[in-house]
Amino acid sequence: MSFSYRSILAKSVKQTSFIRSGIQQRSYGALRAVAASDPRHDHTVHITSSRGVTITHDPLLSKGTAFSLDERERLSIRGLVPPRCQDMDKQLLRVKRNLDGCDTPLAKFIFLSALQDRNETLFYKLLIEHLEELSGIIYTPTVGLACQKSHSIYRRSRGMYFSSQDRGRMSAMVYNWPHDEVDVIVVTDGSRVLGLGDLGANGMQIPIGKLSLYVSAGGIRPRAVLPVVLDVGTNNQSLLDDPLYLGMDHRRLEGEEYYDMVDEWVTAIHSRWPNALIQFEDFKYPHAYNLLNKYRDKITCFNDDIQSTSAITLAGILASLKARGKEQTDLSEERIVCVGAGSAGVGVCEGIIDCLVAQGKVKTREEAYRRIWMLDQDGLLGAVRDTPLDERQQSYVKHDMADRLTLEQVVEKVKPTVILGLTGIRGVFTEKAIRTMAQHTEKPVVFPLSNPDTHAECTAEEAFKWTDGRAIFASGSPFKNVEMPGGKIGYTNQCNNSYSFPGLGLGITVSRASRVTPTMFLETARVIADLATPEQLKQGILFPGVSKLRDIALAVGTRVCDVAYEEGVATATLKEFELLSDVVENSMYKPEYVPLVYHQNNH
Numbered sequence: 130m131s132f133s134y135r136s137i138l139a140k141s142v143k144q145t146s147f148i149r150s151g152i153q154q155r156s157y158g159a160l161r162a163v164a165a166s167d168p169r170h171d172h173t174v175h176i177t178s179s180r181g182v183t184i185t186h187d188p189l190l191s192k193g194t195a196f197s198l199d200e201r202e203r204l205s206i207r208g209l210v211p212p213r214c215q216d217m218d219k220q221l222l223r224v225k226r227n228l229d230g231c232d233t234p235l236a237k238f239i240f241l242s243a244l245q246d247r248n249e250t251l252f253y254k255l256l257i258e259h260l261e262e263l264s265g266i267i268y269t270p271t272v273g274l275a276c277q278k279s280h281s282i283y284r285r286s287r288g289m290y291f292s293s294q295d296r297g298r299m300s301a302m303v304y305n306w307p308h309d310e311v312d313v314i315v316v317t318d319g320s321r322v323l324g325l326g327d328l329g330a331n332g333m334q335i336p337i338g339k340l341s342l343y344v345s346a347g348g349i350r351p352r353a354v355l356p357v358v359l360d361v362g363t364n365n366q367s368l369l370d371d372p373l374y375l376g377m378d379h380r381r382l383e384g385e386e387y388y389d390m391v392d393e394w395v396t397a398i399h400s401r402w403p404n405a406l407i408q409f410e411d412f413k414y415p416h417a418y419n420l421l422n423k424y425r426d427k428i429t430c431f432n433d434d435i436q437s438t439s440a441i442t443l444a445g446i447l448a449s450l451k452a453r454g455k456e457q458t459d460l461s462e463e464r465i466v467c468v469g470a471g472s473a474g475v476g477v478c479e480g481i482i483d484c485l486v487a488q489g490k491v492k493t494r495e496e497a498y499r500r501i502w503m504l505d506q507d508g509l510l511g512a513v514r515d516t517p518l519d520e521r522q523q524s525y526v527k528h529d530m531a532d533r534l535t536l537e538q539v540v541e542k543v544k545p546t547v548i549l550g551l552t553g554i555r556g557v558f559t560e561k562a563i564r565t566m567a568q569h570t571e572k573p574v575v576f577p578l579s580n581p582d583t584h585a586e587c588t589a590e591e592a593f594k595w596t597d598g599r600a601i602f603a604s605g606s607p608f609k610n611v612e613m614p615g616g617k618i619g620y621t622n623q624c625n626n627s628y629s630f631p632g633l634g635l636g637i638t639v640s641r642a643s644r645v646t647p648t649m650f651l652e653t654a655r656v657i658a659d660l661a662t663p664e665q666l667k668q669g670i671l672f673p674g675v676s677k678l679r680d681i682a683l684a685v686g687t688r689v690c691d692v693a694y695e696e697g698v699a700t701a702t703l704k705e706f707e708l709l710s711d712v713v714e715n716s717m718y719k720p721e722y723v724p725l726v727y728h729q730n731n732h
């Protein structure tokens with residue numbers, strides 16, 4: 130079973146071929162022109178005004194033992210590193226051996242962070258070569274544990290912290306960041322870190338991990354990414370009580386104070402880097418939606434948990450239709466139960482509604498809402514809710530069903546074909562609910578999407594056991610395939626926004642899109658939904674594995690770039706013809722050592 134890069138790209142190009150009109154052809158050339166003059170694409174030499182230990186201690190410039198003798202001479206580092214010049218292959222051998230010697234996932238996380246902090250080129254080379262294995266360390270599930278322990282394992286700062294004590298100073302503070310070019314910023318306030326709740330400033334590991342995927346999978350340059358924590362305080366009492374905690378020692382700002390602080394930060398960031406994409410990450414409900422609605426039409430931004438999660442989950446559902454021998458346009462025949470009515474739950478369901486309406490089989494959004502049954506902590510959103518629901522959640526209320534029905538009661542009545550878990554709570558998918566679902570549908574689509582794995586609504590083993598091996602399974606964090614009685618394999622999929630945001634960021638960055646549009650998410654879903662082969666679908670494999678994230682990002686990035694031109698939000702200048710996929714591919718960062726040249730006046 131293999132997904133080659135070309136087959137992935139060919140599928141995505143086929144997807145987008147219908148828009149290859151004259152104006153589009155001009156846009157490809159324009160991007161080529163941008164590519165030619167853009168420092169992102171110069172892999173031949175790097176000019177620096179640094180010398181000596183400033184270079185060997187700079188993770189963006191350091192090559193460790195790989196500096197050539199010429200370089201050592203001209204950069205004044207002769208004698209500052211061991212005498213033998215060792216190329217990257219040997220360095221990779223050393224770091225991989227050391228990594229394998231770490232006895233716990235957290236020890237591996239600490240080792241990889243240290244590597245990233247001393248030599249980013251080597252870090253990314255290692256990450257790309259072992260993406261599947263290492264994404265489970267720098268990303269979910271291990272990053273969750275790293276966040277919980279962040280204040281105890283702290284070694285060195287990465288990214289920027291903007292805290293309540295910095296109010297009134299942020300427009301000056303942004304100039305403390307040493308790089309003028311920033312393409313992607315991931316920001317969190319640490320209020321809902323994965324399914325782990327409020328982790329305050331410890332949430333920094335999430336933007337760092339997300340941006341490591343932006344670089345390794347999405348091909349964004351390491352020096353053009355900025356992880357940020359907005360430290361508005363924390364309501365996590367055990368962190369507040371911990372003498373080692375590194376964030377502000379007060380409870381969270383709320384209301385006007387909170388929104389004013391975020392606004393000061395957005396204004397400061399936008400004034401220094403007006404073209405940077407801002408990804409809002411792990412903000413609790415309803416702040417996540419309020420911030421998205423406030424800024425989506427003003428700056429280049431999106432919310433990862435709401436929007437890119439919706440793209441990958443929609444892709445999973447569309448691919449599952451094919452896996453069940455149906456057409457993707459049969460989405461309107463699905464009965465979808467979504468457990469979780471927060472940022473991700475509502476965001477995912479809005480993406481499904483958008484797709485239903487775009488497919489045209491349902492005529493109105495109201496009609497589309499009838500295909501989805503949503504539950505929160507209290508049960509079904511039914512008639513008549515006495516606790517407040519906001520406008521978005523109201524749309525899902527089933528006026529013909531009793532309020533607060535349990536999941537099991539809902540499954541019994543609705544007989545869903547698809548069940549989504551976005552609660553952050555382990556065990557929400559009960560044996561009874563899944564078994565009942567499996568009685569009414571041949572291939573139940575079971576997606577426990579909460580992270581990390583310890584917070585998934587059910588495990589892969591449970592899903593396959595309770596459905597007699599018939600489930601089509603996808604989870605937010607990785608689960609191993611399950612061997613079932615009789616030797617049959619239950620194939621697992623990872624359905625995580627890491628499949629969508631790197632390509633979105635790539636397409637937005639290359640086209641210099643001024644806005645992130647809903648079509649970009651819908652098209653991302655369509656591209657990813659079409660990647661699996663018929664044989665793979667037959668086995669229940671919905672997407673290529675995590676090792677293919679870079680190829681997927683290229684396919685998604687190409688289509689997103691296309692959309693930016695179609696919708697008139699791209700700001701890269703148009704000139705002559707060039708194949709868009711080549712432009713996007715050529716713009717992707719590759720971790721290779723380039724010769725360093727000293728120049729006194731380089732800034």
Ligand SMILES: NC(=O)C1=CN([C@@H]2O[C@H](COP(=O)(O)OP(=O)(O)OC[C@H]3O[C@@H](n4cnc5c(N)ncnc54)[C@H](OP(=O)(O)O)[C@@H]3O)[C@@H](O)[C@H]2O)C=CC1
Nearest residue numbers: 323324414470471472473505506552553579580605625626
């Ligand atoms: N796979 C992926 O790519 C992604 C996964 N996620 C995961 O989704 C989860 C939720 O994130 P997010 O939506 O932002 O969080 P929110 O806190 O905004 O929402 C959580 C929702 O779950 C509901 N809930 C909690 N407990 C239960 C329960 N026992 N039964 C039913 N519903 C329950 C809450 O109900 P109430 O409103 O009543 O409190 C709330 O509606 C997280 O674990 C996160 O890791 C998020 C983004 C991407």
Ligand SMILES: CC(=O)C(=O)O
Nearest residue numbers: 323411434580625626
């Ligand atoms: C994956 C992700 O963004 C989350 O769990 O919050």
Ligand SMILES: [Mg+2]
Nearest residue numbers: 410411433434
């Ligand atoms: Mg998130």
